[in-house]
Amino acid sequence: xxxxxxxxxxxxxxxxxxxxxxxxxxxxxxxxxxxxxxxxxxxxxxxxxxxxxxxxxxxxxxxxxxxxxxxxxxxxxxxxxxxxxxxxxxxxxxxxxxxxxxxxxxxxxxxxxxxxxxxxxxxxxxxxxxxxxxxxxxxxxxxxxxxxxxxxxxxxxxxxxxxxxxxxxxxxxxxxxxxxxxxxxxxxxxxxxxxxxxxxxxxxxxxxxxxxxxxxxxxxxxxxxxxxxxxxxxxxxxxxxxxxxxxxxxxxxxxxxxxxxxxxxxxxxxxxxxxxxxxxxxxxxxxxxxxxxxxxxxxxxxxxxxxxxxxxxxxxxxxxxxxxxxxxxxxxxxxxxxxxxxxxxxxxxxxxxxxxxxxxxxxxxxxxxxxxxxxxxxxxxxxxxxxxxxxxxxxxxxxxxxxxxxxxxxxxxxxxxxxxxxxxxxxxxxxxxxxxxxxxxxxxxxxxxxxxxxxxxxxxxxxxxxxxxxxxxxxxxxxxxxxxxxxxxxxxxxxxxxxxxxxxxxxxxxxxxxxxxxxxxxxxxxxxxxxxxxxxxxxxxxxxxxxxxxxxxxxxxxxxxxxxxxxxxxxxxxxxxxxxxxxxxxxxxxxxxxxxxxxxxxxxxxxxxxxxxxxxxxxxxxxxxxxxxxxxxxxxxxxxxxxxxxxxxxxxxxxxxxxxxxxxxxxxxxxxxxxxxxxxxxxxxxxxxxxxxxxxxxxxxxxxxxxxxxxxxxxxxxxxxxxxxxxxxxxxxxxxxxxxxxxxxxxxxxxxxxxxxxxxxxxxxxxxxxx
Numbered sequence: 001x002x003x004x005x006x007x008x009x010x011x012x013x014x015x016x017x018x019x020x021x022x023x024x025x026x027x028x029x030x031x032x033x034x035x036x037x038x039x040x041x042x043x044x045x046x047x048x049x050x051x052x053x054x055x056x057x058x059x060x061x062x063x064x065x066x067x068x069x070x071x072x073x074x075x076x077x078x079x080x081x082x083x084x085x086x087x088x089x090x091x092x093x094x095x096x097x098x099x100x101x102x103x104x105x106x107x108x109x110x111x112x113x114x115x116x117x118x119x120x121x122x123x124x125x126x127x128x129x130x131x132x133x134x135x136x137x138x139x140x141x142x143x144x145x146x147x148x149x150x151x152x153x154x155x156x157x158x159x160x161x162x163x164x165x166x167x168x169x170x171x172x173x174x175x176x177x178x179x180x181x182x183x184x185x186x187x188x189x190x191x192x193x194x195x196x197x198x199x200x201x202x203x204x205x206x207x208x209x210x211x212x213x214x215x216x217x218x219x220x221x222x223x224x225x226x227x228x229x230x231x232x233x234x235x236x237x238x239x240x241x242x243x244x245x246x247x248x249x250x251x252x253x254x255x256x257x258x259x260x261x262x263x264x265x266x267x268x269x270x271x272x273x274x275x276x277x278x279x280x281x282x283x284x285x286x287x288x289x290x291x292x293x294x295x296x297x298x299x300x301x302x303x304x305x306x307x308x309x310x311x312x313x314x315x316x317x318x319x320x321x322x323x324x325x326x327x328x329x330x331x332x333x334x335x336x337x338x339x340x341x342x343x344x345x346x347x348x349x350x351x352x353x354x355x356x357x358x359x360x361x362x363x364x365x366x367x368x369x370x371x372x373x374x375x376x377x378x379x380x381x382x383x384x385x386x387x388x389x390x391x392x393x394x395x396x397x398x399x400x401x402x403x404x405x406x407x408x409x410x411x412x413x414x415x416x417x418x419x420x421x422x423x424x425x426x427x428x429x430x431x432x433x434x435x436x437x438x439x440x441x442x443x444x445x446x447x448x449x450x451x452x453x454x455x456x457x458x459x460x461x462x463x464x465x466x467x468x469x470x471x472x473x474x475x476x477x478x479x480x481x482x483x484x485x486x487x488x489x490x491x492x493x494x495x496x497x498x499x500x501x502x503x504x505x506x507x508x509x510x511x512x513x514x515x516x517x518x519x520x521x522x523x524x525x526x527x528x529x530x531x532x533x534x535x536x537x538x539x540x541x542x543x544x545x546x547x548x549x550x551x552x553x554x555x556x557x558x559x560x561x562x563x564x565x566x567x568x569x570x571x572x573x574x575x576x577x578x579x580x581x582x583x584x585x586x587x588x589x590x591x592x593x594x595x596x597x598x599x600x601x602x603x604x605x606x607x608x609x610x611x612x613x614x615x616x617x618x619x620x621x622x623x624x625x626x627x628x629x630x631x632x633x634x635x636x637x638x639x640x641x642x643x644x645x646x647x648x649x650x651x652x653x654x655x656x657x658x659x660x661x662x663x664x665x666x667x668x669x670x671x672x673x674x675x676x677x678x679x680x681x682x683x684x685x686x687x688x689x690x691x692x693x694x695x696x697x698x699x700x701x702x703x704x705x706x707x708x709x710x711x712x713x714x715x716x717x718x719x720x721x722x723x724x725x726x727x728x729x730x731x732x733x734x735x736x737x738x739x740x741x742x743x744x745x746x747x748x749x750x751x752x753x754x755x756x757x758x759x760x761x762x763x764x765x766x767x768x769x770x771x
Contacts, residue, residue: 002252002361002390005282018271020255020395021408027388030247033059040094042125043087049124056245058084061217062091064239065179070216072238074226077380078359079246082117082183085217089179090121093129093151100172101179102214103154106187108135109330111154114183118152135159147173157188157196160203161493164439167206174210185220186373188233189419189673191428194705195498197233197421198432201449202439204235209440221373222416232421235449249387253379253412257395257405259737272366272394273299277306280314280344284361284390285337288346289378291367294534296320299366300346317343349374359387367396368404371673372417399666399725402737406728410721417673422706423450427501430461434492437471438480501702508533508552510540515554521620521700524598525565527552528615531601532562547618561605565615569682570595571696573689574623578712583766586690587629589712592698594680596620626680626698627712630690631657635762639755647750650685653693655750657683659739660759661695662751663722668697671717672710679707716767723760726753 006022009015032053039047047053054062057075064071065088073084089101105111111133118131132150134143136159146153147169155163167174180203182188188196207214218230218238230238256275258266272288276299279286290296300320307315319342321333336342337360349369360382369375375393383389395401404411423429429450436442436450447458462478465471471478485491497505497517505517508527515535518527523545527533531542533554540554577590597619603611636653645652661681669676680700687694699707711718729738734753 001283002388005279005284005390006252006254008282017261018256018258020257020260020405022255023253023408023412025251025253027250028244028246028248031056031245033245035059035063037062039087039091042127043091043094043121046121046125052083054083054087055080057241057243058087058245060243061085061241062088064241065089065215065217066091068215069239070218070230070234070236071241072218072220072226072230073241074220074222075242075244075246076222076248077377078248079244081219082114084241085181085183085219086118086121089152089181089217090118090127090129092178094125094127096178097128098151098176099178100151100153100176101181102173102177103152103181103183104160105154105156106184108137108156110184111135111156112331115154118154134163151176157199157498161199161435161496161498164199164202164206164435165491165493167209167439171210174207175212177207177210177212177214179217180214181217181219182233183219185218185230185233186223186419186673189421190675190678190705190707191501191701192499193233193419193421194423194425194428195432195496197235197423198428198450199498200234202432202436204449205436205440205446220419221377223373224416224418229419229421232423249383249389251379251383251389251391253391254393255395255405255408256392257402259395259397259402260405266397268366268394268396269295269299272364273302273306275364275392275394276344276346277303277310279362279364279390280307280318281311283343285340285342286344286362286364287360287381288344288364289366289369290346290348293348295366296346296348300344303344303346314343317341319345321345321347349378359383360389361387362390363392365391365393367394368398368401370669370675372411372670373673397736399663399736399738400670402729403667403721403725407724417671418710419673420706420710422704422709424457425501425701425703425705426457426461427702428705429457430465431492431496433458433461433465434470434480435496437465437478438492441477441479442471443477501705504550506545506550506552508535508554510554510556515540518552520550521596523550523552524596524617524620525567527554528565528598528601528617530563530613531565532559534562545617561603561610563601563603565598565601568597568599569680570597571626571628571682571684571687571698573628580715582716583769584632584634585629585763585766587627587712587715589627589709590625591623592626592628592696593623594621594626594698596680622702624699624701625704625706626696626708627715628690628694628696629715630692630694631759632762632766633692635759636693638762639758642758643752643755645752651750652752652755654683654685655752656755656759657685657693657695659726659734659751659753659756660722660763661697662739662741663725663756663760664695664697664718665741667721667725668707668711668718670721671714672707674707678705719760719763719767723757723764726757726760729753 033056061071061073061084073081093099115133122129122131129152130150131152132146133154134146135155216234223229226240258268258271276288297320304315304318363379363382365378379391395405450458472481500519506523507517508515527542528545533540533542539559541557542554544553572593574591574593576588580587598615598617600614602609661683665679665681678700680698682696684694697708699705726738734751739751739753739756
């Protein structure tokens with residue numbers, strides 16, 4: 001069936017011309033354990049009744065958990081990770097009638113899915129574990145019973161953050177807690193991951209307070225640094241389980257590029273729709289991952305309308321699926337998908353994670369999702385066990401997508417990134433120290449558990465909190481000052497936002513209706529006065545950005561244009577912490593003071609700038625971490641000799657430097673798992689601190705979260721990839737696939753591809769001399 005579709009593509013010029021590469025990924029046979037498992041009788045019967053045999057990695061996990069070790073399971077999507085950690089937990093809870101376990105999931109949907117499977121085991125085996133989900137949707141009437149008798153509780157980080165101050169209500173549970181499961185742990189990276197790491201340390205304190213010391217089992221997609229990541233996340237040592245024993249059918253992974261040929265109106269969304277309908281019409285049950293809720297709905301609707309004409313019987317077998325649907329709607333779609341009643345589904349990343357929807361024939365990934373982990377998570381939705389599958393990645397016209405189209409070997413040779421957690425972000429640390437002291441008074445001997453503290457950061461923050469009257473020192477411990485709660489009418493955990501460094505978000509209102517929350521930087525970028533804000537596919541015009549009250553007021557309007565804020569950035573070096581000289585290139589890393597000024601915005605209609613207007617916003621000033629490097633004088637002179645331009649050289653050279661920074665910002669997320677908006681960049685012809693032409697790449701968060709620290713170590717790889725990307729782009733003078741800004745926040749009028757490529761080539765040659 002799949003080979004027939006591929007043959008059809010090769011015989012049709014329209015498809016053939018846009019196919020850049022097809023990678024055949026061979027089938028993988030199952031490897032089952034030969035060891036005697038010896039489970040309690042009810043569990044033995046359950047596995048036999050469901051014809052479940054343990055794969056080698058599942059038995060390895062069971063063995064190490066039985067030995068009392070903390071375990072990281074880092075096998076691919078659809079390899080049976082859930083059974084790997086659930087089996088030892090259920091075994092213990094069967095044998096020890098008081099023991100409890102806590103499962104932490106990043107989303108409510110995953111928690112719901114996990115609850116269903118554990119309830120099934122509990123009911124079928126009569127184990128009296130009373131599994132329950134406890135989150136914001138849990139009815140108040142059911143909460144006391146869960147606290148009183150549930151031995152396995154499933155929650156998410158946000159709810160756990162609110163539970164911890166009320167730990168006395170959970171005394172029975174925390175006194176007996178034996179296991180803490182952190183599933184889909186790769187979701188905890190950057191700011192969210194750093195917050196999660198401190199949340200876990202607060203949880204461990206409370207367990208210790210009640211006399212328990214639970215084992216941790218972490219389940220994650222494949223990472224480049226699973227040991228480092230897990231240790232930073234929890235502060236514990238781990239045994240890694242990474243030898244996958246599960247089977248997989250043969251996969252064909254196709255790179256499809258709407259920009260591979262010259263076309264008047266290339267459209268990734270039209271091409272995605274054409275592929276989607278082709279697969280559905282050829283009886284391939286297909287899931288399509290779209291970049292936004294709006295496009296998921298649009299593609300599903302257009303597919304249904306087209307099929308109504310061509311094959312009406314298929315039209316009602318197409319659906320969209322996204323966040324915002326009710327639990328009942330989502331469950332019905334999931335069940336229909338599993339039962340084959342749905343032939344095609346268009347979704348956002350809501351179905352990327354491990355929700356059980358069975359195995360599909362085909363996956364379309366419309367636009368590179370931003371990380372290889374997400375790409376393989378989405379691809380893993382098809383071709384489980386012995387089933388053949390077709391995965392199609394459709395490329396956007398941005399640098400990273402187009403780089404992969406030209407360099408598929410880089411994509412398939414590297415299947416993971418580094419997940420970054422930083423325990424030295426003082427702003428994040430400060431907020432969690434307040435929460436911890438509010439939950440249980442802080443003692444001096446606990447300080448080490450809050451980070452590596454190699455610079456005395458923890459004790460410094462505690463001292464500052466004491467000076468500010470937030471903490472009080474009494475009886476050899478620091479206590480949270482309750483008078484603050486009376487003044488502010490807020491407990492410290494309500495002041496802390498797990499998704500942001502600066503704790504208090506901006507709230508967006510349409511009239512009196514609350515729409516969403518956003519960070520301050522996002523508000524300045526997307527919700528300034530007269531900005532067009534898109535929410536759930538609807539367009540709103542921003543009437544007012546109230547900085548004092550941290551509120552955004554909008555009015556719903558149908559608009560045929562959008563806005564794009566532009567910023568000016570100034571950077572000052574506070575302290576150089578690391579330095580490396582690569583031939584005549586000086587590379588540095590350290591503390592920076594960044595001032596970002598959103599000073600105007602463009603109005604864009606049909607991809608053309610129709611006007612540019614001024615903004616009157618205060619500058620955003622923050623201290624962060626970043627890398628910077630100087631451009632040697634001889635490179636500048638080569639550019640001057642080579643460049644043929646009507647623009648004066650200083651402006652042209654600035655455009656070349658800006659091109660280098662733009663490309664680096666585009667490719668760095670490939671090496672360091674983050675979003676491009678997590679980073680910032682700025683270039684200077686002559687920087688006052690370095691007295692040289694300098695390019696800065698910095699963490700876009702207060703105090704930094706370790707992203708550019710990893711980028712500093714991978715600088716050679718980033719430069720190499722940047723050079724190859726610009727070199728291999730077929731445009732003449734620069735385009736969105738190479739040197740234009742992926743963040744769309746800088747003025748690109750002086751960008752120059754020839755000069756950008758020359759600088760990158762010289763940098764690459766300098767680096768290559770040392771290899």
